[in-house]
Amino acid sequence: MPSEPKTLDDLFLDTLKDIYYAEKQILKALPKMAKAANAPELKQAFETHREQTEGHVERLTEVFEAIGKAPRGKTCDAILGIIEEGKGIIEEFEGSPALDAGLVAAAQAVEHYEIARYGTLKAWAQQLGLKDAVKLLDQTLGEEEKTDQLLTKLGMTSVNKQAA
Incomplete structure:
Protein backbone atom coordinates (compact mmCIF):
# COMPACT_ATOMS: atom_id res chain seq x y z
CA MET A 1 0.00 0.00 0.00
CA PRO A 2 1.24 3.52 -0.74
CA SER A 3 2.34 5.55 2.26
CA GLU A 4 0.17 8.42 3.46
CA PRO A 5 0.85 11.67 1.60
CA LYS A 6 2.90 14.15 3.60
CA THR A 7 1.02 17.10 5.10
CA LEU A 8 1.77 20.66 6.19
CA ASP A 9 1.99 19.27 9.74
CA ASP A 10 4.84 17.02 8.59
CA LEU A 11 6.58 19.89 6.83
CA PHE A 12 6.17 22.11 9.91
CA LEU A 13 7.72 19.45 12.17
CA ASP A 14 10.54 18.80 9.70
CA THR A 15 11.39 22.51 9.46
CA LEU A 16 11.11 22.89 13.23
CA LYS A 17 13.72 20.12 13.65
CA ASP A 18 15.89 21.88 11.06
CA ILE A 19 15.91 25.25 12.87
CA TYR A 20 16.33 23.55 16.27
CA TYR A 21 19.49 21.87 14.97
CA ALA A 22 20.60 25.15 13.36
CA ALA A 39 35.72 45.72 17.48
CA PRO A 40 34.40 45.66 21.06
CA GLU A 41 30.86 46.47 19.87
CA LEU A 42 30.96 43.49 17.50
CA LYS A 43 32.24 41.18 20.26
CA GLN A 44 29.36 42.45 22.42
CA ALA A 45 26.82 41.87 19.63
CA PHE A 46 27.94 38.24 19.29
CA GLU A 47 27.82 37.69 23.06
CA THR A 48 24.34 39.23 23.30
CA HIS A 49 23.13 37.12 20.41
CA ARG A 50 24.47 33.97 22.08
CA GLU A 51 22.31 34.73 25.12
CA GLN A 52 19.32 35.38 22.83
CA THR A 53 19.97 32.13 20.97
CA GLU A 54 19.71 30.21 24.25
CA GLY A 55 16.24 31.76 24.57
CA HIS A 56 15.42 30.75 20.98
CA VAL A 57 16.27 27.12 21.78
CA GLU A 58 14.02 27.33 24.86
CA ARG A 59 11.16 28.74 22.79
CA LEU A 60 11.60 26.05 20.15
CA THR A 61 11.36 23.46 22.93
CA GLU A 62 8.03 25.05 23.89
CA VAL A 63 6.84 24.87 20.26
CA PHE A 64 7.71 21.15 20.16
CA GLU A 65 5.77 20.68 23.42
CA ALA A 66 2.79 22.63 22.01
CA ILE A 67 2.51 20.12 19.16
CA GLY A 68 3.11 17.13 21.42
CA LYS A 69 6.56 16.22 20.08
CA ALA A 70 9.93 15.76 21.74
CA PRO A 71 12.46 18.47 20.79
CA ARG A 72 14.79 16.86 18.25
CA GLY A 73 17.12 18.31 15.68
CA LYS A 74 17.63 17.18 12.12
CA THR A 75 20.96 17.85 10.41
CA CYS A 76 20.75 21.14 8.56
CA ASP A 77 23.36 21.23 5.79
CA ALA A 78 22.54 24.86 4.99
CA ILE A 79 23.56 26.17 8.42
CA LEU A 80 26.62 23.92 8.50
CA GLY A 81 27.73 25.47 5.20
CA ILE A 82 27.08 29.02 6.39
CA ILE A 83 29.00 28.39 9.64
CA GLU A 84 31.85 26.78 7.66
CA GLU A 85 32.09 29.94 5.53
CA GLY A 86 32.36 31.98 8.73
CA LYS A 87 35.21 29.77 9.95
CA GLY A 88 36.93 30.26 6.60
CA ILE A 89 36.72 34.04 6.96
CA ILE A 90 38.23 33.84 10.46
CA GLU A 91 41.14 31.72 9.16
CA GLU A 92 41.77 33.72 5.98
CA PHE A 93 41.40 37.23 7.41
CA GLU A 94 42.84 36.81 10.92
CA GLY A 95 44.84 39.92 11.84
CA SER A 96 43.39 41.83 8.88
CA PRO A 97 41.40 45.07 9.20
CA ALA A 98 38.78 43.37 6.98
CA LEU A 99 38.14 40.55 9.48
CA ASP A 100 35.28 42.28 11.31
CA ALA A 101 33.58 43.18 8.02
CA GLY A 102 33.78 39.52 7.03
CA LEU A 103 32.39 38.45 10.40
CA VAL A 104 29.44 40.82 10.02
CA ALA A 105 28.74 39.39 6.56
CA ALA A 106 28.95 35.80 7.89
CA ALA A 107 26.68 36.65 10.83
CA GLN A 108 24.13 38.25 8.51
CA ALA A 109 24.07 35.13 6.35
CA VAL A 110 23.14 33.21 9.52
CA GLU A 111 20.49 35.80 10.45
CA HIS A 112 18.92 35.77 7.00
CA TYR A 113 18.68 31.97 7.09
CA GLU A 114 17.02 32.15 10.51
CA ILE A 115 14.64 34.93 9.45
CA ALA A 116 13.57 32.87 6.43
CA ARG A 117 12.97 29.78 8.57
CA TYR A 118 11.12 31.56 11.38
CA GLY A 119 8.98 33.54 8.93
CA THR A 120 7.95 30.32 7.17
CA LEU A 121 7.29 28.45 10.42
CA LYS A 122 5.17 31.32 11.73
CA ALA A 123 3.08 31.39 8.53
CA TRP A 124 2.58 27.62 8.64
CA ALA A 125 1.71 27.72 12.35
CA GLN A 126 -0.96 30.34 11.54
CA GLN A 127 -2.28 28.11 8.74
CA LEU A 128 -2.36 25.12 11.12
CA GLY A 129 -4.09 27.11 13.87
CA LEU A 130 -1.19 26.71 16.32
CA LYS A 131 -1.70 29.95 18.23
CA ASP A 132 0.92 29.28 20.93
CA ALA A 133 3.51 28.38 18.31
CA VAL A 134 2.70 31.53 16.31
CA LYS A 135 3.37 33.69 19.38
CA LEU A 136 6.67 31.96 20.23
CA LEU A 137 7.92 31.96 16.63
CA ASP A 138 6.94 35.61 16.16
CA GLN A 139 8.90 36.61 19.27
CA THR A 140 12.05 34.91 17.96
CA LEU A 141 11.52 36.29 14.44
CA GLY A 142 11.43 39.81 15.90
CA GLU A 143 14.71 39.25 17.78
CA GLU A 144 16.41 37.84 14.68
CA GLU A 145 15.30 40.87 12.65
CA LYS A 146 16.62 43.25 15.35
CA THR A 147 19.98 41.44 15.38
CA ASP A 148 20.16 41.72 11.59
CA GLN A 149 19.48 45.49 11.82
CA LEU A 150 22.15 45.86 14.50
CA LEU A 151 24.68 44.04 12.31
CA THR A 152 23.79 46.29 9.36
CA LYS A 153 24.32 49.35 11.57
CA LEU A 154 27.67 48.02 12.88
CA GLY A 155 28.76 47.34 9.32
CA MET A 156 27.80 50.79 8.08
CA THR A 157 29.02 52.85 11.04
CA SER A 158 32.35 51.31 11.96
CA VAL A 159 33.37 47.89 10.75
CA ASN A 160 33.29 48.48 6.99
CA LYS A 161 35.13 51.81 7.37
CA GLN A 162 37.93 50.08 9.30
CA ALA A 163 38.15 47.43 6.56
CA ALA A 164 38.55 50.06 3.84
Missing part, protein backbone atom coordinates in the same frame (compact mmCIF):
# COMPACT_ATOMS: atom_id res chain seq x y z
CA GLU A 23 20.17 27.12 16.60
CA LYS A 24 22.27 24.54 18.49
CA GLN A 25 25.04 24.88 15.89
CA ILE A 26 24.84 28.67 16.06
CA LEU A 27 25.23 28.47 19.86
CA LYS A 28 28.54 26.66 19.31
CA ALA A 29 29.74 29.11 16.64
CA LEU A 30 28.95 32.44 18.34
CA PRO A 31 31.68 32.28 21.04
CA LYS A 32 34.27 31.62 18.30
CA MET A 33 33.00 34.62 16.33
CA ALA A 34 33.04 36.82 19.46
CA LYS A 35 36.61 35.71 20.19
CA ALA A 36 37.73 36.48 16.63
CA ALA A 37 36.10 39.93 16.44
CA ASN A 38 38.31 42.99 16.92
